[in-house]
Amino acid sequence: MTDPLAPIAGLIADFQALSAIGRDPDGGWSRPAFGPEDCAAQEWFLSRAREMGMSARLDAFGNAVARTPGTGRAVALGSHLDTVKNGGAYDGALGVLAGLEIARRAMAAGNWARPIEVIAFRDEEGRFGPFTGSRAMIGGFTPDDLAQKRGQDGKPLIEAMAEAGFDPARVQEAARDFSDLHCYFELHIEQGPVLEACGDAVGIVTAIAGQERFSIRFTGQPDHAGAAPMDLRRDAFAATARFADRFRDMILADPSDTLRGTIGVVKLTPNQANVVPGEVRLALEIRDTDAAALSRAAAATEALVAETGAAFGCETKARNIYREAPVALSPDLREALEAAARVHGIAHGRLPSGANHDAGILAPHLPVAMLFVPSKDGRSHCPEEHTDWAPIAQALAVLEDAVRQIAEREL
Numbered sequence: 001m002t003d004p005l006a007p008i009a010g011l012i013a014d015f016q017a018l019s020a021i022g023r024d025p026d027g028g029w030s031r032p033a034f035g036p037e038d039c040a041a042q043e044w045f046l047s048r049a050r051e052m053g054m055s056a057r058l059d060a061f062g063n064a065v066a067r068t069p070g071t072g073r074a075v076a077l078g079s080h081l082d083t084v085k086n087g088g089a090y091d092g093a094l095g096v097l098a099g100l101e102i103a104r105r106a107m108a109a110g111n112w113a114r115p116i117e118v119i120a121f122r123d124e125e126g127r128f129g130p131f132t133g134s135r136a137m138i139g140g141f142t143p144d145d146l147a148q149k150r151g152q153d154g155k156p157l158i159e160a161m162a163e164a165g166f167d168p169a170r171v172q173e174a175a176r177d178f179s180d181l182h183c184y185f186e187l188h189i190e191q192g193p194v195l196e197a198c199g200d201a202v203g204i205v206t207a208i209a210g211q212e213r214f215s216i217r218f219t220g221q222p223d224h225a226g227a228a229p230m231d232l233r234r235d236a237f238a239a240t241a242r243f244a245d246r247f248r249d250m251i252l253a254d255p256s257d258t259l260r261g262t263i264g265v266v267k268l269t270p271n272q273a274n275v276v277p278g279e280v281r282l283a284l285e286i287r288d289t290d291a292a293a294l295s296r297a298a299a300a301t302e303a304l305v306a307e308t309g310a311a312f313g314c315e316t317k318a319r320n321i322y323r324e325a326p327v328a329l330s331p332d333l334r335e336a337l338e339a340a341a342r343v344h345g346i347a348h349g350r351l352p353s354g355a356n357h358d359a360g361i362l363a364p365h366l367p368v369a370m371l372f373v374p375s376k377d378g379r380s381h382c383p384e385e386h387t388d389w390a391p392i393a394q395a396l397a398v399l400e401d402a403v404r405q406i407a408e409r410e411l
Contacts (some may be wrong), residue, residue, distance in 0.1 A: 008393045011101040018044060018081070018097065019089045028086035028383030032151075033123035033132070034062065034160040041081040045096065045120050052104060054118075060173035061136035062122040062166050068103050070115035073182040075407045077102055077399075078119030079358060080133065087125075088385020090189045094373070094392070096120045098187040101396055102403055112407040114182060121358045128157040130322075134361035139175030143168055183333055183367040183406060186359040187399055189387050190351075193378030200349045201391040202398055204337045205370035207289040208353045208360040209258070210326035212298040214284045216305055218243070219315040222270060222278030237268060237277040239312035243304060247284070250300055256293035258352055261286050261301075289326045289352040327360045333369030333406065340401035346394045369402075371395055 005012065021044060022037035024030040031037040042064045049056040049066035056066040064081075067074060079095025099118035106116045122133030128149045135141060146168045149157035158168040190196075195203050220234035244263055251261035265283035286301065288294040302318045309316035334350075341348040351372065353360075359368045373395045376386040 005389050005393055008101065008389065008396055010104055011097050011392070011396065012389065014048060014097045014100060015089070015093070017048075018093055022083065024086050026086060028385075029083045029089055030085045030087070031081060031083045032085065033082045033125065033127040034157075034164040034166075038082045038122070039164050041093075042120060042122075045081065045100075048100065049103075049118065052100070053107060054103060059137070059176075060166065060170040061133060061141075062161070062164060063133045063137055063174065064120040065117065066100075066103070066119075067117045068107055068111055068115045070111050070113075072114050073180055074115040074117040075403050076117040076119055076181050076184040077186065077403070078117075078121065078184070079186050079188060080121045080124030082123055082125050082127070084125050084381050086383060087381050088379075088383060090375075090385050090387050091191065091380055092124055092188075094189060094387070095187045098396060098399060102400055105400055106404075106407070112404055113409075114407040116403070116407070117181065119358075124358055127151045128160070131356070131358060131361045132157070134358040136171055136174040137176060138361060138365055139172065141171050143171055146171055178362075178365045181366050183330065183369070184359060184362050185333065185369050185371070185399060185403060186357060187371045187373070187395055188357060189380060189385070190372040190375045191355055191378070191380035192375060194351055195349070195372060195374035196376065196378065198349060200347045201374070201394040202341060202346060202348045203351045203372035204334050204341070204348060205329055205353045205372060206334070206350050207329060208327040208356055208363070208370075209260070209287040209289045210291060210294050211322060211324045211356070212286045212294055212301075212320060213322035214282075214298075214301065215319045215321050216282040216284055217317045218280045218282075218305075218309055218312075219317075220278055220313065221276070223276040225274040225276055228276055233276050234313040235276050236280040236312075236314055239308050239314045240266065240280040240282065242312070243308040246304055246308065247301065250304060251286075251297065254293060254297060256288055256290050258290060258354075259286070259288045259293050259297055260354055261297065285322075287354055291326050294326065324356065324360075327356075327363045329359070329363065329369050330367035333367055333402070336402040336405050337369060337371055337398055340398040340405070343401065344394070344397050346398060348398070371399055
């Protein structure tokens with residue numbers, strides 16, 4: 001009986017080798033960008049690519065780039081190797097290893113018409129800001145920009161880069177015009193429960209959600225918890241609680257069924273049990289693949305902040321701190337993936353990506369597509385993150401056919 005995993009034996013071996021890097025004694029994997037573990041993972045990737053016969057290099061920001069022999073505009077694949085603290089082994093890494101597997105198959109076939117390029121981006125997880133590696137590749141930073149960036153632990157990015165052997169003053173050398181790339185594919189774990197719930201082995205991503213992030217403040221008046229009458233209080237937390245409840249209702253009532261709203265950070269001042277909270281600060285984000293819904297929800301959120309503050313006698317401030325437009329993925333590349341899935345008889349569906357990825361950063365510069373595989377129980381960014389090998393093998397069959405179809409088209 002044929003082993004269904006035999007075609008991905010090389011990928012499984014690569015996965016096991018990479019998984020030995022960055023194991024955290026407290027559980028999961030910790031490969032923070034530019035840290036020793038991240039550098040070791042990038043060096044492993046370069047070494048593995050060279051063993052396969054690919055050319056491999058690090059760009060000026062530290063993105064690792066490997067390419068099969070050949071000329072012409074390459075079909076690129078990739079993702080990232082860094083992780084969140086105590087994260088999982090699949091997020092990002094699977095996409096890079098899938099790229100190596102596709103390159104391995106192309107070279108075994110004597111190379112396709114177009115070269116295959118595999119990219120392992122730095123700092124996708126945002127230790128120093130969202131998608132710093134892919135943003136550096138699109139020319140998004142000057143040395144002065146890098147000098148302003150710090151991690152949550154306060155470490156300057158330029159210091160972390162220098163320790164890893166990179167010169168921040170050369171960051172603009174990482175920019176490329178993409179004239180040597182034809183398109184980009186990224187295989188990724190779903191990081192959600194949809195594919196597992198519907199039983200699909202793979203998901204073809206239609207679009208990547210845009211984001212609106214707000215810093216919100218309710219300012220009331222701190223008073224004694226026993227002496228201040230309830231009807232005379234300017235309770236900043238009471239206003240916050242009312243806002244949070246109505247914010248959720250607002251998101252659920254919107255006609256867009258892909259709208260998401262999250263309040264992820266709440267900080268009270270003075271944060272004492274016997275003092276009426278005088279100030280509360282929130283970090284809030286809204287996501288949707290529908291640009292109109294995203295804009296509508298952002299405006300409604302600002303109005304709701306003002307309305308709730310006035311009802312509780314609190315001053316308010318809502319400041320937009322980050323905005324990213326939704327990204328529609330290439331219809332041509334999506335059709336190539338769907339056609340391959342149909343040929344192989346692999347259960348597949350279409351779905352949006354609520355999370356952004358390096359593909360979303362590259363999308364304004366060249367055609368991109370994403371392919372999802374199921375996440376066990378929808379878990380990600382945790383040690384329990386897992387995807388079975390069977391759907392990964394099916395996804396690789398789909399990806400190989402689609403990439404070969406694109407690579408063999410008339411140059």
